[in-house]
Structures are given as C-alpha cells and as structure tokens.
Amino acid sequence: MWQFTVRGHDLSQASSIKELAQSAKKYGVHHLQLAMGMSFPDLVDEPSKLNPGLGRYIKQTLGEYDIDVAILSCYINMIHPDREEREKLLEKFELFVQNAKEFGAAMVASETGCVLPQIQYTEKNFTEEAFEDMVCVIQRLVKKGEKQGVIIGIEPGLNHPLHSLEKIKRLIEKVNSPYLGIIFDPTNLINSDNYLDQVKLVKQAFKMFGDKICAFHLKDFVVKDKKIVPVNVLEGQMKVKEVLQIVAEYKPYCFVVLEETKDYAIKKSIEHYKILKCE
Numbered sequence: 001m002w003q004f005t006v007r008g009h010d011l012s013q014a015s016s017i018k019e020l021a022q023s024a025k026k027y028g029v030h031h032l033q034l035a036m037g038m039s040f041p042d043l044v045d046e047p048s049k050l051n052p053g054l055g056r057y058i059k060q061t062l063g064e065y066d067i068d069v070a071i072l073s074c075y076i077n078m079i080h081p082d083r084e085e086r087e088k089l090l091e092k093f094e095l096f097v098q099n100a101k102e103f104g105a106a107m108v109a110s111e112t113g114c115v116l117p118q119i120q121y122t123e124k125n126f127t128e129e130a131f132e133d134m135v136c137v138i139q140r141l142v143k144k145g146e147k148q149g150v151i152i153g154i155e156p157g158l159n160h161p162l163h164s165l166e167k168i169k170r171l172i173e174k175v176n177s178p179y180l181g182i183i184f185d186p187t188n189l190i191n192s193d194n195y196l197d198q199v200k201l202v203k204q205a206f207k208m209f210g211d212k213i214c215a216f217h218l219k220d221f222v223v224k225d226k227k228i229v230p231v232n233v234l235e236g237q238m239k240v241k242e243v244l245q246i247v248a249e250y251k252p253y254c255f256v257v258l259e260e261t262k263d264y265a266i267k268k269s270i271e272h273y274k275i276l277k278c279e
Contacts, residue, residue: 010040035073040258055102072105077113107151181214232265
C-alpha cells in the first residue's frame with residue numbers, strides 16, 4: 001500500500017525524455033522524482049528556459065509509457081550567504097513551483113542547504129540564527145506554493161539547519177500552512193551511533209508530524225569507517241520491511257522514492273517487496 005518511485009537520475013542510461021520513460025517502464029516504475037538539473041541540465045541551465053510547454057511536453061511523453069512526475073525537484077542552497085545569489089536560487093525554485101502542474105507534479109522538493117556558499121558540514125548550520133533564517137525562506141516559498149496550489153516538500157538532513165525531529169516540528173508550527181510538506185528520509189537523520197534505532201525514528205516521526213509527510217525516501221546503507229554510506233536497496237542495513245509497513249499504516253499509497261538504488265537494482269527491489277502485497 002505504497003507507490004514505488006525513483007529519481008530520474010538513478011536511471012543512468014536515459015539521455016532523453018523518451019529514454020527516461022522507456023527505462024522507467026522497463027524496471028517496473030510508474031512514478032518519478034524528476035530533478036531537471038540532474039537528468040536534463042541543458043533544458044534548464046538558464047531558469048528562463050523553464051516554461052509551461054516544456055512541462056506539458058514532459059508530462060505527455062512520460063504519459064505515453066504510463067509514467068508520471070510524482071515529485072519535481074529543485075534542490076538549492078536556500079540559505080546561501082550571498083543575498084544576491086540566494087535571490088537567484090529562490091527565484092529559480094519559484095519558477096519550478098509556478099510550472100509544476102504542467103509537469104503533473106503536486107509538489108516541488110528541496111533540502112534546506114547550508115550557511116556557507118558550498119553545501120558542506122559546519123556546526124554553524126545548527127544555530128538558532130540559521131534555523132530562523134531557513135524558516136523565513138521557507139515561509140516565502142510556501143506562499144508561492146499556496147498561490148499555485150503546489151506543496152513545498154522540504155527534506156531534512158543531519159548536516160542541515162533542519163536536522164532533527166524536534167526542529168522539523170518547530171518548522172511546521174512556525175510556517176503553519178497546508179502547502180508545507182516534509183519529504184522524510186530516515187537515512188538522512190541517522191549516524192553510526194544510532195542507526196540501529198532507525199525503525200524507532202520512523203515511528204516517532206510519523207507520530208510527531210505524520211500529517212505533514214508528503215513523500216518518503218527509502219535509502220539503504222552500510223556503515224563504513226563510522227560513516228553512513230548509501231547502497232542499493234536490499235544490499236544494506238536498512239530494515240526495509242519494517243519501515244515500509246509503518247509507511248503503509250500512516251500514509252496509504254504514499255510515494256516511496258528508492259533513492260540511490262540504480263538501474264536493474266530498481267527492478268529487483270520492487271519485485272522483492274511486492275511479496276508484501278502492500279503496493
């Protein structure tokens with residue numbers, strides 16, 4: 001009772017919209033998380049290239065193969081310290097929101113970024129100042145989402161200003177809009193010390209703010225040199241069956257994105273978990 005989804009750029013052999021659709025169909029996928037900047041950068045290397053016709057073309061081409069865009073991605077550093085550069089990034093994101101429905105997408109996704117120009121680990125991301133700055137930016141983007149009828153999907157992560165369940169809850173309370181959604185990836189919130197508590201973390205997240213979770217990222221992992229390293233689903237230490245059952249309980253037919261699972265491993269994973277008869 002979920003809908004498996006994959007990132008378009010995890011279908012590595014696709015160099016055109018048609019090839020992307022064909023690859024998705026070959027691997028048994030019907031839903032995509034589409035990051036245009038990753039899959040087809042030439043089409044959006046300038047934000048001004050984004051237009052309703054492009055969105056409609058992609059929607060129609062994918063639809064010929066029974067594929068749709070579940071999530072439109074525009075991952076930006078939304079708290080970039082250079083205000084001029086930040087404004088460019090936010091305007092780009094808002095253009096994706098403006099055109100999302102032409103792609104057939106109900107939501108546009110991003111992470112929260114970094115207080116430094118390049119996204120990297122820094123404890124400065126964990127300050128109250130960084131959190132409040134992030135909240136102001138997300139409030140702006142959500143207002144755009146409200147005007148367009150599009151959900152703004154925010155993905156938390158350990159190295160970002162939005163790095164804990166408590167801060168996610170605070171963000172939701174401060175923004176207070178039905179057009180703010182959380183794209184929850186438990187692997188983004190674990191480390192080598194607490195990864196065994198992954199199922200507990202997922203349960204807690206759904207209990208705290210399950211009504212705001214608009215999509216779920218399923219990213220398997222191994223622990224190597226005290227670091228969390230992503231691998232294909234079925235090849236790591238993620239307790240996939242338990243996690244999927246929680247998703248099905250709280251969010252029937254939720255989009256579950258097989259992040260970092262690539263090509264033929266996608267088909268293998270989908271076929272394996274169909275035996276749970278919850279899809």
